[in-house]
Amino acid sequence: xxxxxxxxxxxxxxxxxxxxxxxxxxxxxxxxxxxxxxxxxxxxxxxxxxxxxxxxxxxxxxxxxxxxxxxxxxxxxxxxxxxxxxxxxxxxxxxxxxxxxxxxxxxxxxxxxxxxxxxxxxxxxxxxxxxxxxxxxxxxxxxxxxxxxxxxxxxxxxxxxxxxxxxxxxxxxxxxxxxxxxxxxxxxxxxxxxxxxxxxxxxxxxxxxxxxxxxxxxxxxxxxxxxxxxxxxxxxxxxxxxxxxxxxxxxxxxxxxxxxxxxxxxxxxxxxxxxxxxxxxxxxxxxxxxxxxxxxxxxxxxxxxxxxxxxxxxxxxxxxxxxxxxxxxxxxxxxxxxxxxxxxxxxxxxxxxxxxxxxxxxxxxxxxxxxxxxxxxxx
Amino acid sequence: xxxxxxxxxxxxxxxxxxxxxxxxxxxxxxxxxxxxxxxxxxxxxxxxxxxxxxxxxxxxxxxxxxxxxxxxxxxxxxxxxxxxxxxxxxxx
Numbered sequence: 001x002x003x004x005x006x007x008x009x010x011x012x013x014x015x016x017x018x019x020x021x022x023x024x025x026x027x028x029x030x031x032x033x034x035x036x037x038x039x040x041x042x043x044x045x046x047x048x049x050x051x052x053x054x055x056x057x058x059x060x061x062x063x064x065x066x067x068x069x070x071x072x073x074x075x076x077x078x079x080x081x082x083x084x085x086x087x088x089x090x091x092x093x094x095x096x097x098x099x100x101x102x103x104x105x106x107x108x109x110x111x112x113x114x115x116x117x118x119x120x121x122x123x124x125x126x127x128x129x130x131x132x133x134x135x136x137x138x139x140x141x142x143x144x145x146x147x148x149x150x151x152x153x154x155x156x157x158x159x160x161x162x163x164x165x166x167x168x169x170x171x172x173x174x175x176x177x178x179x180x181x182x183x184x185x186x187x188x189x190x191x192x193x194x195x196x197x198x199x200x201x202x203x204x205x206x207x208x209x210x211x212x213x214x215x216x217x218x219x220x221x222x223x224x225x226x227x228x229x230x231x232x233x234x235x236x237x238x239x240x241x242x243x244x245x246x247x248x249x250x251x252x253x254x255x256x257x258x259x260x261x262x263x264x265x266x267x268x269x270x271x272x273x274x275x276x277x278x279x280x281x282x283x284x285x286x287x288x289x290x291x292x293x294x295x296x297x298x299x300x301x302x303x304x305x306x307x308x309x310x311x312x313x314x315x316x317x318x319x320x321x322x323x324x325x326x327x328x329x330x331x332x333x334x335x336x337x338x339x340x341x342x343x344x345x346x347x348x349x350x351x352x353x354x355x356x357x358x359x360x361x362x363x364x365x366x367x368x369x370x371x372x373x374x375x376x377x378x379x
Numbered sequence: 380x381x382x383x384x385x386x387x388x389x390x391x392x393x394x395x396x397x398x399x400x401x402x403x404x405x406x407x408x409x410x411x412x413x414x415x416x417x418x419x420x421x422x423x424x425x426x427x428x429x430x431x432x433x434x435x436x437x438x439x440x441x442x443x444x445x446x447x448x449x450x451x452x453x454x455x456x457x458x459x460x461x462x463x464x465x466x467x468x469x470x471x
Contacts, residue, residue: 255463257443294471304465305426309458316465325468328438332445337435340470 008044010051020151022047024054031100033107034158037151046150050107057106058099065109071230075106090233091182093170101162108158112231159225170227172234174202180234182224189224191238192216199315201238201247207311208247217243235317242266245281248323254308256327270330274349277330284322286329291348295329295341297322415458420451428464438465 008015016023017039021032033050035042057063061077071089078084083102085095097105164184172180172191179197183190193215197206209215219227219237226232238244245266252260252268260268266282275289286293297303303321306314316324329336333345419441423429431437433448440446440463446454456462 255440255443255461257461295468296471297466297468302466304463306464307460307462309461321465322468324463324465325438328440328445328465329468335445338467338470341468342470344470 008047010048011055013051013054015047015051017042022050024051029100029103031103033104034154035151036154039151041151043150053106053110054103057103063106063109067109067230068113069230069233073109073229075102075109077102087170087228087230089173089230091170091172091227091230093167093228095163095166095168097162097166101166104158105162107153108155108162108225109229111153111155111158112226112229155229156222156225159228160221163225163228167228172202172227174198174200179203179206182219182227184224187218188221189219190216191219200317201235201244201320203314204247204251204317204320205238205243207308207314208250211250211310212243212246214243217241235319239282239319248281248320251306251320251324252327255306255324256331258327258331260327270327272330274333274345279323279326279330281323282319284319284326286326288330288345288348291344293329293341293344293348295322295326297325417456418452419446419454419456419462422456422462423451423464426464432464436466438467439463440465 006017011026013024013026016025018032020036020038021034022039022042023030023032057075063075065073067073067089069090071087071091074084074086074088076084076086078096081099083097083099085097085102085105087093167184170182171178172182174197177196178194179202180194181192183192193202193206193209195206195209197203205212205214220240223232223237223240227234227237242265249260249262249268252258258270260270263269263278266280268279268281270277270279278287279285284295284297286295297318299318301318302315303318304316304324306316308314329341329345333349336342336345419439420429423432423439428437429451432439433451435448438445439451440461441454441456442461
């Protein structure tokens with residue numbers, strides 16, 4: 001597609017590209033689908049795929065799918081121009097939609113699962129294999145580049161544009177109980193804790209909400225879109241929330257009994273003879289004297305448990321456990337036994353000051369041997 | 380074989396199952412709350428975590444101090460105790 005003013009006819013649909021959107025029209029139906037780039041880069045096959053998908057949905061009147069977070073999404077025709085969009089799983093809601101809105105939501109759900117990689121059909125993969133066989137590696141690179149440059153549907157905008165007017169509330173469930181409620185507002189979405197959250201970040205916020213003085217928090221629109229169609233879970237959404245960063249800071253103060261320096265909105269600092277440690281309250285990343293110390297909170301959970309007199313028992317989510325682990329490493333580096341972490345501390349410490357580097361963390365030879373043996377296949 | 384410490388565990392094939400089993404105990408809902416004159420060993424045992432903690436597979440903190448396995452019997456945790464049981468991080 002090279003011209004903006006061309007109208008293409010595919011079946012009963014007329015397709016008109018307008019800058020970053022495709023306007024699709026069939027009878028009295030008209031929808032505008034936004035893309036993350038100029039639509040004149042779209043391949044004709046891509047447009048045909050969209051039309052085929054919409055035709056199939058209109059014909060069958062039903063669409064079912066499971067998101068990457070195991071949320072079951074269902075779109076069902078109720079009447080001539082009435083559709084029901086439902087989510088069941090860690091999030092639960094029902095929304096009545098018009099046919100146009102139903103088509104937009106269906107496209108959003110379909111596109112959300114292919115955002116990371118533009119190879120959306122077997123045809124694309126065959127195209128690459130074909131290019132490889134016929135013309136070698138250079139042709140493959142050109143083909144992949146072409147596919148990557150293909151603009152994709154901005155599905156988050158579609159979800160928000162439909163949901164902000166139609167959704168009354170979405171319930172977030174933990175162990176079958178409503179732990180929080182997500183509601184659209186004038187300026188965005190609001191998450192309200194019900195007090196029933198027992199684990200993960202909802203549990204943490206629930207336990208600390210009185211101390212933090214917060215039972216409601218505003219949620220970024222794009223993240224709310226990911227949550228609504230089950231592409232992200234609530235912990236991923238809350239990791240970016242300032243209330244959660246404050247909750248983690250409070251936990252550090254309570255559990256370790258230390259004062260931490262707030263460097264930025266989401267970073268705290270600890271100073272000791274090793275130098276300056278920076279811990280991200282957002283993802284638990286750890287730095288010593290500006291050098292990144294790579295630590296991993298291995299999956300699967302559970303990751304840890306806290307008991308505090310005023311809050312009772314809390315099960316920790318993965319990131320909060322990593323943040324607390326990072327603080328433990330910063331406070332007691334000499335007690336770290338993992339050779340990888342010790343090596344990294346040694347390097348970062350040595351760069352900072354010669355005095356600090358004299359305080360060597362020794363990696364014992366048998367620990368290196370064990371590590372090597374462990375890494376050898378079959379060892 | 381397992382390389383372990385207060386934090387930093389590298390489970391090897393064959394021990395992963397045991398590790399997962401130990402950590403699964405953390406999920407137990409009926410974990411006891413600290414009571415007057417309860418020792419840390421008793422507290423961890425009631426939560427099913429004592430063996431994993433004794434083997435150095437868990438980081439245990441009471442009131443901001445790391446407690447070594449040999450001190451589990453001598454550390455008293457009452458209702459006011461702040462307890463943290465953490466699965467340690469590994470180097471990446």
